[in-house]
Amino acid sequence: MREGSERVDSGESDLYEMLDKLESCISRARSLPFSDTCLVDREEVLILISLIRESLPAEIQQAKWLLSQNRQLVAEARKEAENIVRDAETRMTAMIDEHEITLQARQAAAHTVETANQSARQIRNGALDYAKHLLSGVEDNLTGVLVTIQKNKKELN
Numbered sequence: 001m002r003e004g005s006e007r008v009d010s011g012e013s014d015l016y017e018m019l020d021k022l023e024s025c026i027s028r029a030r031s032l033p034f035s036d037t038c039l040v041d042r043e044e045v046l047i048l049i050s051l052i053r054e055s056l057p058a059e060i061q062q063a064k065w066l067l068s069q070n071r072q073l074v075a076e077a078r079k080e081a082e083n084i085v086r087d088a089e090t091r092m093t094a095m096i097d098e099h100e101i102t103l104q105a106r107q108a109a110a111h112t113v114e115t116a117n118q119s120a121r122q123i124r125n126g127a128l129d130y131a132k133h134l135l136s137g138v139e140d141n142l143t144g145v146l147v148t149i150q151k152n153k154k155e156l157n
Contacts, residue, residue: 015055019145022048023152036157059138063131070127077120084112 025045029038088109092102 018051066131073123074120081116
């Protein structure tokens with residue numbers, strides 16, 4: 001069975017509880033004589049597997065949500081950048097008579113666009129890093145569960 005780490009997320013806790021039940025079901029299964037084969041309660045195991053499958057998408061859905069939010073933030077940043085550029089172009093047209101003012105407006109618009117693009121890149125990179133971190137955590141948890149199941153399976157042999 002799994003050892004001591006505290007689980008804060010109830011979904012993760014439920015997942016581990018279901019895996020514990022599955023492990024317990026397999027552990028207490030009757031062995032066939034002269035064989036490594038055992039008899040398990042099919043219905044119980046299938047129900048536990050179904051419940052585990054239903055519990056897994058929470059983390060995946062969260063990662064998808066993060067990517068969606070990331071795309072939305074990038075789109076908003078681009079839209080804002082386009083609005084800023086449009087505003088700058090409108091101002092430039094109004095000040096076209098004065099060359100110095102026109103140059104300053106172009107520089108300010110370019111700086112604003114670069115700042116907006118940089119902000120969009122930072123937001124996107126942060127969201128991608130967070131999603132990668134979250135998925136790595138899920139992968140580590142699933143790997144640990146798989147290792148535990150394989151270990152217990154070997155112990156049954």
